[in-house]
Amino acid sequence: MDVRLDISPFDVHAACGLQEALGVSFPVAQILARRGLGDPAAARAWLAAADAHDVADFDGIGVAVATILRHVSAGTRITLHGDYDVDGVCSTAILVTTLRRLGADVDWYLPGRAEDGYGLQPATVERLSARGTRLLVTVDCGITAVEEVALAVAAGMEVVVTDHHSPRADGRLPDAPIVHPTICGYPCPELCAAGVAYKLAGALLAAAGRDPLEADAELDLVALATVADLVPLVGENRRLVRAGIGALRRTARPGLRALMRVSKADPGAIDATAIGFRLAPRLNAAGRMLRADAALELLLTEDEDRATTVADELDHLNAERRHTETRIVFSAEAQVAQACADGVPAAFVLAGEEWHPGVIGIVASRIAERHHRPVVIIALDGEEGAGSGRSIPGFDLLGGLNASAAHLLRHGGHRAAAGCTIARDQVDAFRAAFVAHAEATLRPEDLVPRERVDAVVSGDELGLELADELLRLAPFGMGNPTPNLLVPGARLVDPRPMGEGKHVRFTVRAGGIQARAVAFGMPALPDGCEDGVRATFRLERNEWQGTIEPRLVLRKVMSTGEAGAVTVVGEPEDWSDAVRAHAAHAVPALPPPTAVGRDPWPGAAVAGGTPVRDRRGHGAAGTIAALVASGTGPVLVAVAATSVRAPALARLVDGVGVAGWAQLEADPALAAGHAHLVVLDPPADPALLAAVTTGCPDLMAHLAWGPDELGFSLHVHTVLHQLREPLAAVYRALRDGTSCHDALRGDDASPRDPVLAGRLLRVLAEAGLADVDVDSLQAKLLPIAGRVDLELSATHRVCVQRLGQGDRWLTSARPKAA
Template identity: 40%
Template sequence: MKRWIAAPADPGAVATLQREGFSSFMARILAARNIRTGEEAGRFLNPRLEDLEDPAKMKGMLPALARIREALANRESIAVYGDYDCDGVCATSILYLALRELGARVQAYIPDRFQEGYGLHEEAIRELYARGVRLIITVDTGITALRQAETARSLGVDLIITDHHQPPAELPRALAVVNPKQPGCPYSDTNLCGAGIAFKMVQGLLGRVPEEFLDLVAIATVADLVPLLGENRILVHFGLKQLQNPQRPGLAALIKSAGLDGRPLTSGHLGFQLGPRLNAAGRMETANAAFRLLTTADPEEAQKWTEQLETLNRERQRLCDEIAAVASEEIDRHPEWRAQPSLVLAGEGWNPGVIGIVASRMVEQYYRPTLVIALDGDTAKGSARSIPGFDLYSGLKEIADLFDRFGGHTMAAGFSLPAKRVEDLRRRFAEVAASRLTAEDLRPRILCDAEINLEKIDLPLAESLATLEPHGLGNPAPKLFVRSAPLLESRTVGASAAHLRLRIGNPEHPVTALAWRRGDDIRFLAQGVRAVHLVGRVQINEWNGTKKVQLELDDWRPAHKIPSLSQRQSLIGRI
């Protein structure tokens, strides 16, 4: 059973925000996001492009800009070297398009996930050198490319590395390394994604905020699961505004294909609909279709690439379902794995492009740090996903001797190793997880922002909460606790009855509550449950010009069971 826990909020900050005019309800929600004063709240609720930091403060940026300007002046051939995920493709597109507009002789290079794999490759450097390239700029990759940087130096190719991944102890000997996470970098915001750093580089080149690329950096920022705070919040806020009236033919076609044309877009649409479609190219084939879609000015060509992405995305969904089912069956065959604080799952022939998604599904289902590995003869490529409280990058670093290569973040990572080491990896990763996680850490938890009376859930409240958008990591949609809501009706919805829909509250003004992938719960509700405690997020459902408020449920319990959070406190202050 999931733990329902009151989200921590400093009482002093709550009191300060109330004195400065916020309701107790909104003050608590803001304080839970580490907002302590009215001034901070103003910046949070009203993002401004003027608050973006000067890119020149980023270590390595000034020598990088100087070298790019030199290449522009001398008409040198430049290559933008990217990555095949959504962030990498958007980053490549931003810098490629900006350099092209500045008159550069520029080409893009994105490695093939299946033939080359992740990262900067020596063979690619040599190929680009043979094409006449003398300046390579990486985006969203390269921070661990020690050997590759030496290859570039030996050929006389200048290398500028821009990356946002965790830097190793030794940095590559490039002409410039631009990464706000590197030691000695005074730039205050270290949470930018790869496209965010590319955006800042273009800002430095142009001497202004490149608003024409807000659409691309917004999609990448949400898709790459970086915190939507600070500069990321500003970029996504204004990017969403731009995407409401897309000027880029590729994004206009993609938005229409996703069924979002004319609808108010949210960060959820970027993360769950647009991002996965762009990711599908690099997951299933090469990232070429996504890159071409984002950089074309031809609507007909954009439609062609969109159709290809839709086909790839459907195949990606099929493969994910297939591998996830096999992985779950494997866990059922090994009940001893359920007793371990981590999961390591491996399968011959699994598509390495989708195993990250499968790892996320396994974390959602089993709530363990999870490694999913695609075996291909003697080689193994893996993706890892984590839970709050377990730093994946740090954990993998403890067993780095097992890997040929690895890298990533706190919550997600990738790696490769010889297939014969998978069993050692399973054992040693479990030991690392056991040393860092308690039994309580392995119980899924829901952080509740506030308790609310059901009758207070209406359109004005939903519109008030909408000012907290865009939501994502670091700023989740507020989760509200409702006590003893009368249950009027429960039914399953969806083609396979996978989802649950409840009608709760006053029969004259009922509230609809939806619980995704909880259709099996109907058998419990059918056993005479008359009222429920629930935790959910308030949403506005707009259809044919009509707005209605609804709840998206995170969890529910029969009202005769006391929620654990009420044993700790009367939750959080009612509205």
């Protein structure tokens, strides 16, 4: 499947400002700038993750608190109606614990997926009324239960609704006190149900005359639920998860400690990834395969032995869930293949008998990710089916269900994930309506998967220092994804199978360094990786058997740019025209020499006020590609020889201009109109850079050479200025009857540099060796008597002067250590 790189533009000047103000690396500065945090104060606040809002910002929460505390004081039965996923179980546990602290008579009801379905049901209302419930508090559900809440009130119960899901499409709300971050205007509308429960718990404690900070004992559950429920980790959620992960690492809950043991999660290293892939799946397994009560018991028990027993049960249920999921995925993929027989539709609706309703949401995620299409999976049972859907960027799944609601019994959820109940005889009609809506809504480009790029990096930046620095951006999840790093021109070599051939480990070579890498779920690397590709990675701190090292995790591999992806600026494409251009202009003398050994760019600006950014010693490909990806304007790369550099750059980066120093020296205006000038090869004298940038106030210069580029510049400088030997070769060829064009060109397979050829043509004329016609590139040798003094040629004299001065400068212009 094709992949489209999704690289957001960013302000390079702002990123450089972040580097200076916050002391971060350029890759991290890129990430912050791309995520809308280009202002140092905003970035500093975001890194601190200290967002917090007063619970009073929930409009109307006081009514809910007063209602609950009235029943606490009266000793009447309070029932918490939760949900069967991690968020529903955690939020129920938070409020159970808090109400117990306040002395309430509290119990709970967690619905079963198969028996009850999602949310508050009429039969549940009748059951709770019969068993003596007088206050019903919905947790992680209820905002769409308008009729069910009315039924509860009619049965003599009071109701408080706490939820975070989207309300009904018709806008109707339950007639009850509501605690909902969006409806109540809370400054962090992205709270999950556990976040809402945590804020409500603090308000209850405060109103009861207790310390509201007692609610912080529930932060471990808040973090667990916030990550598991895939809500955006922004604003206050970011603070809650960061604090909650710290609480998880030192939690005293026997259930959570037992869960970490069975999932082989190191308590001291718990992070969002461990929550999402180790802890949450096991808690979810209870609600998916049986009932969620076991998960709630695990969170509430204070008995170590019971915690161990329940954790083992959840681990076994999770293994069963994985087996069931694999079976359904195979069956669903067969339906996908059938649906694609006459062309790939814009969406899939897949239905099957004996598909476990607790697993279809995971299957929908797998199918949606694999085929990059919105997917609804329906588990049929009798005359009805339970559906679970997952979406892709660019498609509102809840909107798709709303558009097809005529064929559904019930539905609800989010833009990215939703559920429904459907009559068996409506499946085909729903499929047609849903697919038609997707085809009318989605554009062709929406159906091509995107690979997000957060930073373009050089090979030498892929070390442990950056891996540790990236952790400052954690916790990662929805709204703050784990950074993806693009490495241009990476060579992936020495692949070796691992994990019984399911994965592959290999070495990444880029920018003169080597780094260890692994590709999970990929038994072999794609063809051509050893020749150089563009690849995206996640960089992590890997700890194994007491060793800590950086490790790259491969995400996507894409081919490099095609030849011609760069534009040579200021030089005719035709070799002969280029020779004429250089022969027509005298070679200028270099400015007075710069003091040998002194760095003229200690972070200051060159003449004309152009800022200079020092990237010497870092990988040039990453530097150039990062500037191109910034979208801040055209990038011009200054090189010693375009004939060598342009083809090489075309294999690494796209969309840049390339200009030789000889061309820039002759016409500094070539740099005008560019936002960035990357000095890949150093000039023969630092004053040449000032000459080029003067008069370009909007230009930013980036010094990007390393030892290899310095050596190449020195070689080219010598070739272009040491004229005696090539002049003798041209003279002999002319004397032997070779045409002037061919004598100047030399070997067709590796033609002489047109800069040198033009200079040789000038020396022939100036030294009286030949009668030269530059326009026609013809030369007629003149009779000479004795040895010719090349000092008669101004071009030769200047080249000798430039050769020595440039040699001294380039020999001393060592790049700073990376």
